[in-house]
Every structure is written in C-alpha cells, then in structure tokens.
Amino acid sequence: xxxxxxxxxxxxxxxxxxxxxxxxxxxxxxxxxxxxxxxxxxxxxxxxxxxxxxxxxxxxxxxxxxxxxxxxxxxxxxxxxxxxxxxxxxxxxxxxxxxxxxxxxxxxxxxxxxxxxxxxxxxxxxxxxxxxxxxxxxxxxxxxxxxxxxxxxxxxxxxxxxxxxxxxxxxxxxxxxxxxxxxxxxxxxxxxxxxxxxxxxxxxxxxxxxxxxxxxxxxxxxxxxxxxxxxxxxxxxxxxxxxxxxxxxxxxxxxxxx
Numbered sequence: 045x046x047x048x049x050x051x052x053x054x055x056x057x058x059x060x061x062x063x064x065x066x067x068x069x070x071x072x073x074x075x076x077x078x079x080x081x082x083x084x085x086x087x088x089x090x091x092x093x094x095x096x097x098x099x100x101x102x103x104x105x106x107x108x109x110x111x112x113x114x115x116x117x118x119x120x121x122x123x124x125x126x127x128x129x130x131x132x133x134x135x136x137x138x139x140x141x142x143x144x145x146x147x148x149x150x151x152x153x154x155x156x157x158x159x160x161x162x163x164x165x166x167x168x169x170x171x172x173x174x175x176x177x178x179x180x181x182x183x184x185x186x187x188x189x190x191x192x193x194x195x196x197x198x199x200x201x202x203x204x205x206x207x208x209x210x211x212x213x214x215x216x217x218x219x220x221x222x223x224x225x226x227x228x229x230x231x232x233x234x235x236x237x238x239x240x241x242x243x244x245x246x247x248x249x250x251x252x253x254x255x256x257x258x259x260x261x262x263x264x265x266x267x268x269x270x271x272x273x274x275x276x277x278x279x280x281x282x283x284x285x286x287x288x289x290x291x292x293x294x295x296x297x298x299x300x301x302x
Contacts, residue, residue: 055220057083058092058110062103062131063121063201066095074203075120082210087219088116098122103134111138111196115218118210121201123190125167132191135198136175146174149189156187184208221274223252226283230267230290233257236297237267240289248282250275 059079065071073095080090091114096102103122110117122131136143149172157164171188174180181190181197185208190199192213199209230237234257245253252272260266269286273279 055088056091056114057116058114060119061095064098087222098128104138107138117196119198141176143175145172181209225272228269233265234267244285250278251282
C-alpha cells in the first residue's frame with residue numbers, strides 16, 4: 045500500500061456487492077451510495093457496480109473480471125461467521141493463493157471476545173481466515189478485520205463496519221484529480237432542453253453533462269442540469285454555454301406562448 049497521492053491518470057473503481065440477502069430484498073443495500081460519494085470526493089471514479097449471490101463461481105469470475113479492469117475493486121458482504129460467508133475463500137481462489145487463520149486477526153478476535161465476554165468458537169474463527177499475501181483492514185467497530193490483496197479491498201456488508209473500513213483504507217489509496225461540478229436550475233422541462241444539451245455536451249467533450257427532472261410545486265415539471273469536469277476552466281465554459289442556451293430556449297418558449 046502506498047500513501048494517498050493525486051495521480052494525473054484516471055483512477056477507477058468497481059464495487060462488488062455479495063449476498064443472497066441483497067438479491068432477495070431481505071436486506072436493502074446502503075453501501076453503494078456511501079462508497080460512490082466517498083470515492084468521488086477523493087478523486088476516484090466509480091465505474092461499475094455488480095450485485096451477485098453467495099456463489100463461488102459467480103464471485104471468483106466477477107472478481108477476476110473486475111480486478112483486471114479497474115484500479116481498485118471494493119467488495120462488501122460475505123466475511124462473517126456463517127457457512128454462507130464465503131467471500132474470503134473465493135478471493136483466495138481468484139488469486140490462486142492459500143487461505144488460513146491469520147495470527148494477527150486471531151489475536152484481534154481473542155481480544156474482542158475477552159472484552160465482550162464471548163467465546164472464540166469455530167464460527168467466529170472463520171472471520172480470521174485471510175488469503176496469503178493480504179494485509180488486514182482494521183475494523184474499529186466490531187473487531188473482525190477485512191483485508192486488502194493487490195487491488196481488491198474486502199469489507200463487511202454491515203454499513204457501520206463497512207464505513208469504518210473505508211475510512212481505514214482511504215489514506216492509502218491512489219487518487220486522481222477530483223471531479224468538479226456545477227448545478228444549474230433550468231426552470232424548463234427536460235424535453236425542452238434535451239436536444240440543445242446534447243449539442244453542448246458534444247461541443248465540450250471534457251465535461252459530463254446530465255439533466256435531472258424534478259417536480260416544482262410552483263412551476264410544475266422542472267430540471268436541474270449538472271455539469272462536471274476535472275478542469276475548472278472547461279467546467280465554467282460549459283456552464284456558461286448551458287446558461288446561454290437556457291436563456292435562448294426560455295425566450296423562445298415565452299414567445300411561442302404569447
């Protein structure tokens with residue numbers, strides 16, 4: 045792991061959400077949005093999210109595909125004490141390395157059990173099984189660690205624990221230039237500006253332009269336009285183009301309504 049440093053190249057990530065309970069709807073995912081916001085804030089582009097079942101082949105195949113494509117892969121879920129928590133074993137298989145009880149992880153769990161009066165039984169010891177070559181990701185909430193092997197960061201699915209693990213690894217991540225954004229309230233319907241926005245986006249290839257409709261209780265259907273870029277000047281140029289376009293479109297709409 046290296047200290048966090050801004051990099052001129054694009055730094056990308058994927059999130060792999062693992063768990064039958066997510067796919068069945070029994071558990072509602074609260075981690076994707078948090079990770080997306082967090083990574084954006086530190087200059088890492090989240091490019092893909094996959095949600096898969098507790099199936100060895102599915103996990104191994106997804107990991108091998110994602111880790112070859114993106115700078116980082118963050119996984120959530122499947123590192124608890126139960127029989128269907130198979131993420132650690134699957135990561136070991138994906139990397140072709142053995143897995144065993146990690147001495148430091150065992151010590152952490154022993155200390156935790158001593159504090160809360162629990163027994164370090166066989167089930168709990170499953171949480172100390174770490175692929176060879178992986179570094180532990182400390183867990184300040186409940187003790188049981190996650191781990192980091194090459195560009196794959198394996199975290200718990202419980203939101204409070206996952207968030208603590210993200211905080212733990214963030215200072216060591218390579219980051220890129222942060223994506224800046226400006227939001228313009230259109231005071232126009234999305235359909236009234238869609239074609240013009242497309243032309244502006246084409247003319248400003250180093251920006252990302254999105255339109256997000258909402259309902260205003262006073263004006264009715266409305267739109268927020270968000271312009272994003274890593275270059276401050278290009279961001280302002282595109283924002284100026286959007287604002288000029290909106291002025292023209294609204295004048296045309298007003299004239300047509302008379």
